[in-house]
Structures are given as C-alpha cells and as structure tokens.
Amino acid sequence: MKNFWFLILIFSTTNIFSQTTSFGENLNTITSAVPFLTISPDSRAGSMGEVGAATSPDVHSIHWNSAKLAFLEEEAGFSISYTPWLSKLVPDISLSHISGFYKLNEISTLSSSLRYFSLGNIQFTNDQGDPVGEYDPNEYALDLAYSMKLSNNFSTGLTMRYIYS
Numbered sequence: 001m002k003n004f005w006f007l008i009l010i011f012s013t014t015n016i017f018s019q020t021t022s023f024g025e026n027l028n029t030i031t032s033a034v035p036f037l038t039i040s041p042d043s044r045a046g047s048m049g050e051v052g053a054a055t056s057p058d059v060h061s062i063h064w065n066s067a068k069l070a071f072l073e074e075e076a077g078f079s080i081s082y083t084p085w086l087s088k089l090v091p092d093i094s095l096s097h098i099s100g101f102y103k104l105n106e107i108s109t110l111s112s113s114l115r116y117f118s119l120g121n122i123q124f125t126n127d128q129g130d131p132v133g134e135y136d137p138n139e140y141a142l143d144l145a146y147s148m149k150l151s152n153n154f155s156t157g158l159t160m161r162y163i164y165s
Contacts, residue, residue: 034165036117036139041081041097059099062111066145066157069101069109076102085117092120099143107149115141139165 038050042060045052052064059077061068078100085093099113119137126132141164147157 034139034141034163036095036115037141037163039083039085039095039117041083041095041099041113041115042079043081043083046083059101060097062099062101062113062143062145062159063097063115066111066147066159067155068147069111069145069157070107070147070149070155072101072103072109074103076100090120092118094118109147111143111145111147113141113143115143139163 040046040050040052041063042052045055045060045064052060057068057071059079081097083095085095096116097113101109101111103109117139122135122137123131124133124135142162143159145157145159147155149155
C-alpha cells in the first residue's frame with residue numbers, strides 16, 4: 001500500500017511539472033544587443049550560410065576576421081553593398097555596407113568599413129490604435145582594422161568598432 005501511494009505521489013508531481021504554457025502566451029523578444037551585426041554584409045558569405053570566416057580573404061574580411069586582410073594580394077580594394085532585408089515582409093528595412101583596405105607594405109594592411117542598418121518607418125499607436133507618432137530608427141557600426149602577416153600561414157589582426165544603436 002505504501003508503494004501505491006508513493007507511485008501516486010510521483011506521477012502527480014511529474015504531471016504538475018510537465019505543464020507548459022501555450023505558444024500564444026510567450027513573448028518572443030530579442031534579448032541580444034545590436035543584432036544587425038550578425039547579418040552578412042556580402043552576398044558571397046550570405047549565400048554560403050554565413051561562413052565568411054572560412055573563406056579566402058577579400059575586401060569584406062574586416063567583418064569576419066580582420067587577420068585575413070594581411071593575405072590579400074591586391075594593393076587596395078573597395079566595396080559597396082546594399083541588402084534589402086526581409087523585403088517580402090517589410091519594404092523599407094535595409095543593410096548598407098561600405099568597406100575598403102590598403103596594404104601599407106608586404107606584411108601589413110589597414111582597413112575600414114561602415115555598416116548602416118535602416119529599420120524603416122515605425123508608426124506608434126495608443127491603446128485604441130490611434131497614431132501618436134512616427135520614428136525612423138537606424139543603427140550603424142564604424143570599423144577600423146590593422147592586420148599583420150607573421151608568417152606565410154599565420155597573421156594577426158586588431159579591429160576597433162564604434163556602434164550606434
């Protein structure tokens with residue numbers, strides 16, 4: 001009889017702890033700061049599943065790994081990209097990216113980039129749905145990087161980033 005009541009107690013507490021809320025009751029808020037930094041600024045890395053750190057060096061390497069810039073063979077480079085973000089859902093959200101590099105000598109490279117994320121036009125309403133104002137939020141990040149080749153297969157990089165959100 002003791003075992004019977006013990007099993008009843010175990011199963012009843014398991015049932016209590018296994019209850020969950022329905023999907024509509026949970027808020028799905030973004031808990032990370034400046035999530036636009038995780039969006040790929042170049043189509044090459046974006047089309048390969050955001051694996052820009054595992055690719056050969058190019059002008060967009062400042063976003064992924066600035067140490068790759070030391071292995072660039074060109075003297076200088078410049079790139080501009082524009083990405084309409086989630087254009088099927090919202091028409092006015094976009095990511096713009098400008099980056100460039102200059103080889104100071106055979107082993108060191110200086111690079112800079114500007115990333116601008118426009119969140120479009122957001123309309124604020126009160127509890128009754130009446131419009132109370134509009135806001136055009138944006139975020140940007142300015143990067144400055146220096147990279148140095150230490151050997152034929154090893155390099156290091158230092159990147160400073162200013163973020164406005």
